[in-house]
Amino acid sequence: MGYKIVLDTFEGPMDLLLHLIEKSKIDIYDIPINEITEQYLDYLSKMGEMDLEITSEFLLMAATLLEIKSKLLLPVTKNKDDVEQLEIEQADPRYDLVRSLVEYRKYKYASSKLRDFEEIQSKVYYKPKEDLSDFIDEDDDLIEMDLNKLITIFKKLMLKGKINDKTLKLNEIERDDYTLEECISIIKNKLKKNKILKFYELFNCDTNRNEIISIFLSLLELVKSKYIAIYQKKNFDEIFIKRLKEEGEEING
């Protein structure tokens, strides 16, 4: 095993490029592409020698640099009409690169500032919360519903006597299928009138099993498409359905 030189590590091609520019004390707005490209490629080959993984991002940047270099080598054909139309970014092939380097540099310095803050804050201690569980019998926070809770409530609803009485008898032919689309649009219509609905308002005493299933599926569908949000203040409390999107906005299946 050969011995290895420690090479500075960089967060990515931008980081490396910025490092090379700063090291050579070059004006970022006037990068000597030739020189920098050479240094950049040199570094990549060192990385290769050291069995460092050269990710595609580094290669992409190398290609970009070479492209700019070749563009700069080409004689600029000056057509009088064109010149006026040419904006700076088109005139100088380095423009895009410089712009993103300056942008990146901004955040790199911001992150070094954050690093200082982190250093200071890591020296602050907070007290853990006292154990208050003895005083609390119920969680009073607004809990966002999840699928499991909806299932539990569905079961509860199915067990409700009044609904059981109305369940389908086998061999009985029901009226037209209660489709999901219909059901969704019914719920949406209800929500257009009131922004917030109580869960049980969606069901009345003659709701049959098919309809209950459709309503549940519609609710799940509407939650998924972020048309509504479902909330419950505490366990076994009323469930609220709240409309999120503006009226008339289409949901995307």
Add this chain to the structure above:
Amino acid sequence: MDKKEIKAIIESLLFIWGDPLSVSDISNILEMEEKEVKKILDDMIDEFEINRRGIRIIRIKNKYQLGTRPEHYQWISKLTEKKESKGLSNAALETLAIIAYKQPITKSEVEAIRGVRCDKAIDTLISKNLIRELGRLDKTGKPIIYGTTDEFLRYFGLKELEDLPKLDDLNSIVENMEE
């Protein structure tokens, strides 16, 4: 109830709760106007400062929390074996800086600025509760948009997002360094 008593109660509430406690919670407990409670809390911050108490009251948006002073760390650390405090990686910090300044922002926008993939950094930041998903953008692929959390503010000792160092200032620092 006199002001002194109210302050004492608030102090004990903050002590018990440990975590950041919101003004609205405190005003509910005290049955007082939020505005009034907020004024008292801000007074208390000053008083703790003036009296050089060992504990500070820290504000994070509209929440308040007790904490020690960073300058006392050298003494506190003597209480126990020194633990190696591990900060965020450079990649995570860079990603976080971009999200903090440009939120709401998608992953691909962050990647465009950094020039590298950020999946791992974003996962780390989410697991540390420094950023969160704000929703999805209504365009092809429905990309997730990210923003920072209140924990982010606390982690860096900021009261509000506005307390982030101004990028213009940073730029001029950079320019000066180069000169």
